[in-house]
Amino acid sequence: xxxxxxxxxxxxxxxxxxxxxxxxxxxxxxxxxxxxxxxxxxxxxxxxxxxxxxxxxxxxxxxxxxxxxxxxxxxxxxxxxxxxxxxxxxxxxxxxxxxxxxxxxxxxxxxxxxxxxxxxxxxxxxxxxxxxxxxxxxxxxxxxxxxxxxxxxxxxxxxxxxxxxxxxxxxxxxxxxxxxxxxxxxxxxxxxxxxxxxxxxxxxxxxxxxxxxxxxxxxxxx
Amino acid sequence: xxxxxxxxxxxxxxxxxxxxxxxxxxxxxxxxxxxxxxxxxxxxxxxxxxxxxxxxxxxxxxxxxxxxxxxxxxxxxxxxxxxxxxxxxxxxxxxxxxxxxxxxxxxxxxxxxxxxxxxxxxxxxxxxxxxxxxxxxxxxxxxxxxxxxxxxxxxxxxxxxxxxxxxxxxxxxxxxxxxxxxxxxxxxxxxxxxxxxxxxxxxxxxxxxxxxxxxxxxxxxx
DNA sequence: CCGTGTGAAGCTGTTCACAGCT
DNA sequence: AGCTGTGAACAGCTTCACACGG
Numbered sequence: 204x205x206x207x208x209x210x211x212x213x214x215x216x217x218x219x220x221x222x223x224x225x226x227x228x229x230x231x232x233x234x235x236x237x238x239x240x241x242x243x244x245x246x247x248x249x250x251x252x253x254x255x256x257x258x259x260x261x262x263x264x265x266x267x268x269x270x271x272x273x274x275x276x277x278x279x280x281x282x283x284x285x286x287x288x289x290x291x292x293x294x295x296x297x298x299x300x301x302x303x304x305x306x307x308x309x310x311x312x313x314x315x316x317x318x319x320x321x322x323x324x325x326x327x328x329x330x331x332x333x334x335x336x337x338x339x340x341x342x343x344x345x346x347x348x349x350x351x352x353x354x355x356x357x358x359x360x361x362x363x364x365x366x367x368x369x370x371x372x373x374x375x376x377x378x379x380x381x382x383x384x385x386x387x388x389x390x391x392x393x394x395x396x397x398x399x400x401x402x403x404x405x406x407x408x409x410x411x412x413x414x415x416x417x418x419x420x421x422x423x424x425x
Numbered sequence: 426x427x428x429x430x431x432x433x434x435x436x437x438x439x440x441x442x443x444x445x446x447x448x449x450x451x452x453x454x455x456x457x458x459x460x461x462x463x464x465x466x467x468x469x470x471x472x473x474x475x476x477x478x479x480x481x482x483x484x485x486x487x488x489x490x491x492x493x494x495x496x497x498x499x500x501x502x503x504x505x506x507x508x509x510x511x512x513x514x515x516x517x518x519x520x521x522x523x524x525x526x527x528x529x530x531x532x533x534x535x536x537x538x539x540x541x542x543x544x545x546x547x548x549x550x551x552x553x554x555x556x557x558x559x560x561x562x563x564x565x566x567x568x569x570x571x572x573x574x575x576x577x578x579x580x581x582x583x584x585x586x587x588x589x590x591x592x593x594x595x596x597x598x599x600x601x602x603x604x605x606x607x608x609x610x611x612x613x614x615x616x617x618x619x620x621x622x623x624x625x626x627x628x629x630x631x632x633x634x635x636x637x638x639x640x641x642x643x644x645x646x647x
Numbered sequence: 648c649c650g651t652g653t654g655a656a657g658c659t660g661t662t663c664a665c666a667g668c669t
Numbered sequence: 670a671g672c673t674g675t676g677a678a679c680a681g682c683t684t685c686a687c688a689c690g691g
Contacts, residue, residue, distance in 0.1 A: 212639040220635050224628045228610050250612040255684055262652055271649045271691045287631050288638030306528030312627035358633050381640055382633035388450050390472040398636040400629050405534035407622050409446045409509050411580050411604035414620040416510025417434040477662055484674055492668045492673045
């Protein structure tokens with residue numbers, strides 16, 4: 204119920220936060236199935252997780268369980284929603300109306316659960332003004348500062364080529380955006396005032412290629 | 426040239442492999458700029474990396490540098506291509522012709538550098554037979570085993586809803602696919618004979634939401 | 648008893664710092 | 670001299686195992 208505020212949130216690992224999202228998914232599923240109470244062991248068995256890790260991850264934020272019983276599914280889900288900040292709407296700006304940016308702008312995962320794409324931008328005059336699937340009209344990247352301000356953008360998503368990613372990132376941060384998701388295969392110089400998360404889809408294929416090349420036998424726990 | 430050590434590949438971390446991909450990108454850029462030699466320190470400064478880590482990562486696979494000088498850019502790039510297995514073509518099958526699957530099937534990152542999408546499947550009869558941007562025609566998921574066998578699929582990409590992800594994964598592995606990239610927000614039960622890599626795009630937004638929430642709270646507290 | 652919450656142990660990943668080679 | 674390659678120190682993450690409270 205009450206957050207243990209004496210632990211600085213900076214000290215909590217990204218790995219833990221990512222697992223909280225996973226636990227949230229699991230609880231949503233259990234809730235839909237009508238389960239009201241679950242133990243860490245049941246969660247672990249059902250979803251191939253580790254029970255001690257579940258308890259440790261949750262313990263960073265409070266005492267949500269009942270000893271001898273387990274966790275109330277609905278209450279724990281609500282706690283996780285609050286911890287992850289998913290109770291408020293997060294407005295997302297996509298920069299780069301190529302293949303990936305266009306897909307993400309109407310990807311259900313980016314338009315549900317508290318997130319909403321408020322604009323998609325591109326530097327190509329031929330793309331500006333065109334409507335993308337999902338209903339948004341591509342706007343000019345030169346309007347980035349105005350759009351960030353007027354639409355109170357929380358999160359910037361970079362899907363431009365690597366060569367222009369740093370400039371877009373700098374513009375986003377200068378415009379006041381505090382969180383950026385970068386899909387460009389570029390090693391960006393990070394600003395201390397904005398959280399930067401890099402996601403490189405191709406790296407995952409290259410990882411699999413490595414395993415195909417070297418592995419006769421490889422564990423499949425991902 | 427030869428892999429000097431007989432360290433079992435299982436002992437090398439995914440984190441190291443992912444960084445090898447990053448180093449490869451950096452070297453490709455340096456090569457295009459005409460740089461012939463680079464030290465680990467120069468690489469680190471230029472691309473915001475750690476020089477000791479670069480040397481340690483490379484050392485798992487051999488001695489590629491010259492003491493007192495650094496690394497030959499072209500040679501090191503070639504070594505990384507070989508280590509990651511990018512010298513052979515990797516045939517990729519996308520299962521799920523929704524938003525994300527369609528985008529990935531013609532995403533440049535999935536059709537260059539040794540990777541090639543050979544088919545895209547869906548269970549929806551209305552989608553089967555339709556041509557997606559990029560030129561592929563959607564085929565039926567019921568043909569999965571035949572397609573995997575005939576087109577010698579190396580890597581399966583799952584972009585179906587979470588509820589059907591486990592079945593698709595099982596079918597891929599039973600068909601002989603040894604590497605699977607899963608975009609569905611599901612906790613799959615892994616098969617030991619196939620490498621499974623989970624990528625959940627929404628988790629990244631939720632991570633950023635967590636940081637935004639924390640940043641706001643810190644500002645409010647002072 | 649039972650399952651949570653948690654110190655402690657064990658393990659993994661990163662960084663340091665320097666011997667050794669060019 | 671200069672930079673790599675690497676043992677050793679350090680830091681961070683996971684798992685264990687049990688005291689504690691319901």
